[in-house]
Amino acid sequence: MNIKFLHVALGLALTATAMSASAQKKYTEGVVNLTTNMRGQQVDAKGYFRTDSSAFAFSAGPASIKILTDAGGKSMAVLVDVPVANLKKAAIATPDEVDQALAELPAFTFAPGTETKQISGFNCKKVVATDTKTKKTYDIWITNDISVPVTGIAKYYREIGGFPVQYTSFSQGQSTEVTVKSVSDEKAPAGTFGIPADFEKISMDDLKAMSGGR
Numbered sequence: 001m002n003i004k005f006l007h008v009a010l011g012l013a014l015t016a017t018a019m020s021a022s023a024q025k026k027y028t029e030g031v032v033n034l035t036t037n038m039r040g041q042q043v044d045a046k047g048y049f050r051t052d053s054s055a056f057a058f059s060a061g062p063a064s065i066k067i068l069t070d071a072g073g074k075s076m077a078v079l080v081d082v083p084v085a086n087l088k089k090a091a092i093a094t095p096d097e098v099d100q101a102l103a104e105l106p107a108f109t110f111a112p113g114t115e116t117k118q119i120s121g122f123n124c125k126k127v128v129a130t131d132t133k134t135k136k137t138y139d140i141w142i143t144n145d146i147s148v149p150v151t152g153i154a155k156y157y158r159e160i161g162g163f164p165v166q167y168t169s170f171s172q173g174q175s176t177e178v179t180v181k182s183v184s185d186e187k188a189p190a191g192t193f194g195i196p197a198d199f200e201k202i203s204m205d206d207l208k209a210m211s212g213g214r
Contacts, residue, residue, distance in 0.1 A: 048188040091207035
């Protein structure tokens with residue numbers, strides 16, 4: 001698993017869910033199904049959420065990857081399970097590593113537009129996000145049809161005014177386009193938000209080395 005691939009995944013974990021202040025349907029627990037592109041490959045992923053935690057899960061070749069974060073964005077763990085290699089690792093980020101990752105994210109201002117369309121069954125409107133650091137702009141499509149807990153929301157989308165359905169995700173210089181396909185109140189399987197006892201706990205540096213990055 002290339003480390004740049006992992007960076008994209010970490011960015012997605014921080015933007016898998018979002019909050020709407022005036023929503024028609026409110027979720028306190030559920031699953032966001034989404035699609036994205038990682039290094040030229042289409043990836044289907046699931047973002048499990050509840051009020052205090054989120055878990056972003058996807059597959060990368062023979063590996064099953066799960067990224068755990070808390071509601072405050074102060075803790076993060078990356079679980080890697082490769083059955084064919086009998087490998088189970090859980091990389092735990094330090095508070096400084098989490099803070100550094102968040103500091104490197106874009107800082108946006110938002111300009112709501114009048115353009116609307118349906119995406120995956122959601123009534124969406126376009127918001128133009130401008131990164132104050134680079135001055136680049138991005139078209140983000142949000143809906144007010146639903147709201148979910150702020151669990152896992154990236155700081156840069158918290159003030160956008162709705163639930164991002166089609167958006168750009170960022171992490172450590174990497175970006176990717178994301179489309180939410182559905183949101184349901186399906187409960188996560190038992191143990192989804194924890195680290196199983198049979199996973200070896202390692203550092204993020206250990207994970208980077210294992211992934212072939214620096």
